[in-house]
Amino acid sequence: MITVAVVDDDRMLLDGLRVWLDGVPQVRLAAAARTVDELVTRARAASGGLPPPLPFDVVLLDLVLGDGSQPAENIRRLRAAGPRVLVISTVADRRRIVAAITAGAEGYLTKDHDLATLVKAVEEVAAGGTPHSAELAFALAHDDGPARPRLAPKELQVLLEYASGLTLKATARRVGVSPHTAKYYLDRVKDKYQQAGRPAYTKIDLAARVREDGWAPDG
Numbered sequence: 001m002i003t004v005a006v007v008d009d010d011r012m013l014l015d016g017l018r019v020w021l022d023g024v025p026q027v028r029l030a031a032a033a034r035t036v037d038e039l040v041t042r043a044r045a046a047s048g049g050l051p052p053p054l055p056f057d058v059v060l061l062d063l064v065l066g067d068g069s070q071p072a073e074n075i076r077r078l079r080a081a082g083p084r085v086l087v088i089s090t091v092a093d094r095r096r097i098v099a100a101i102t103a104g105a106e107g108y109l110t111k112d113h114d115l116a117t118l119v120k121a122v123e124e125v126a127a128g129g130t131p132h133s134a135e136l137a138f139a140l141a142h143d144d145g146p147a148r149p150r151l152a153p154k155e156l157q158v159l160l161e162y163a164s165g166l167t168l169k170a171t172a173r174r175v176g177v178s179p180h181t182a183k184y185y186l187d188r189v190k191d192k193y194q195q196a197g198r199p200a201y202t203k204i205d206l207a208a209r210v211r212e213d214g215w216a217p218d219g
Contacts, residue, residue: 005030061086
């Protein structure tokens, strides 16, 4: 059983998800809130005031909420509290998608997908994977920069965390993989940059590539 929470300020969508997921035996919708603050407050009240971790496997998070909170900060806050995050949005904007993955989201879906696609994505996120959606594939594979290598979501996340100054072990913890796996992703990133004719041997090189390719969340 996968325990899911939803953070979205669209009441019609929340009501629709309740109906949708009510007929899915492997997924239980445990909470719904209009903001991350509301979700955390309710979870703490239910646990007698105890701090995180939050009791959810996956949080479906609307990208832009009416309270003015920043999407990247919402994602980081939820990930720090335990749950994995699947972003749901009305738009498939490349920069927003990259920023969401950079902040730690495991996947990104637009709201026009059907129930089967949503459930499959939830299952993949809960299992520690990254669901392959058309939106995510477009954002990460659409080459609008000079000789930009095509990076998988986990490769991009490892690159961004490591290039920000974290050690390999700290990067692995942030991404939720083992140090061995993080090194594997990092080696793949370096190899892809090498194949693109843009060598990146050191952490300084990698940080330069991040800036050049506009991978920064607000870049």
